[in-house]
Amino acid sequence: DAKTTQPPSMDCAEGRAANLPCNHSTISGNEYVYWYRQIHSQGPQYIIHGLKNNETNEMASLIITEDRKSSTLILPHATLRDTAVYYCIVRGAHGNTGKLIFGQGTTLQVKP
Amino acid sequence: GAVVSQHPSRVICKSGTSVKIECRSLDFQATTMFWYRQFPKQSLMLMATSNEGSKATYEQGVEKDKFLINHASLTLSTLTVTSAHPEDSSFYICSAITGHSSGNTIYFGEGSWLTVV
Numbered sequence: 001d002a003k004t005t006q007p008p009s010m011d012c013a014e015g016r017a018a019n020l021p022c023n024h025s026t027i028s029g030n031e032y033v034y035w036y037r038q039i040h041s042q043g044p045q046y047i048i049h050g051l052k053n054n055e056t057n058e059m060a061s062l063i064i065t066e067d068r069k070s071s072t073l074i075l076p077h078a079t080l081r082d083t084a085v086y087y088c089i090v091r092g093a094h095g096n097t098g099k100l101i102f103g104q105g106t107t108l109q110v111k112p
Numbered sequence: 113g114a115v116v117s118q119h120p121s122r123v124i125c126k127s128g129t130s131v132k133i134e135c136r137s138l139d140f141q142a143t144t145m146f147w148y149r150q151f152p153k154q155s156l157m158l159m160a161t162s163n164e165g166s167k168a169t170y171e172q173g174v175e176k177d178k179f180l181i182n183h184a185s186l187t188l189s190t191l192t193v194t195s196a197h198p199e200d201s202s203f204y205i206c207s208a209i210t211g212h213s214s215g216n217t218i219y220f221g222e223g224s225w226l227t228v229v
Binding site: 041042046049105 | 118146148161209217218222
């Protein structure tokens, strides 16, 4: 599995955009970048994923660099409920499983 | 998004007994389900991958005879912790996916807290 590197923690002011970086310099051509978040004592929540192009949904935007070696998750207007651990995961197809291997993630603290 | 449900959400059992945790995909057929465990203030650790109708594939270091996984149908997988000990106390989380493309989203259950006393 390609590994990812994320800062251990970040702060963001409520109402401002939260930009969470992720490095995945060893990503290969058929591997997707996935983002999940985990609020304390709950299962991970899917946010967004992408392969090459930038992606946007109702929760966030995902910006992937042209060389695909890094990406940024953008929460456009962070709220206190966005406080969570955010995981950036590179996922490929290993046989027929394509399992998700979690790193340590980034703890995002949204402050009033 | 798709819904994955776990039951029970919390369970307490005595040392030496076995406990079963269920994972259900409520609105899709899960060709593959994954089981994780998570200790406090740590990340999720993948335990095993199960495909419907076949034996589970366990990650290195996970005892297959202690953590029995059954994926008998496309909507249900179970994890049985056998002869539980206090060190098995943890947060157990399942996830599920339909299809085999790496672009298909994996959805997670709410997790199950196991306390062994």
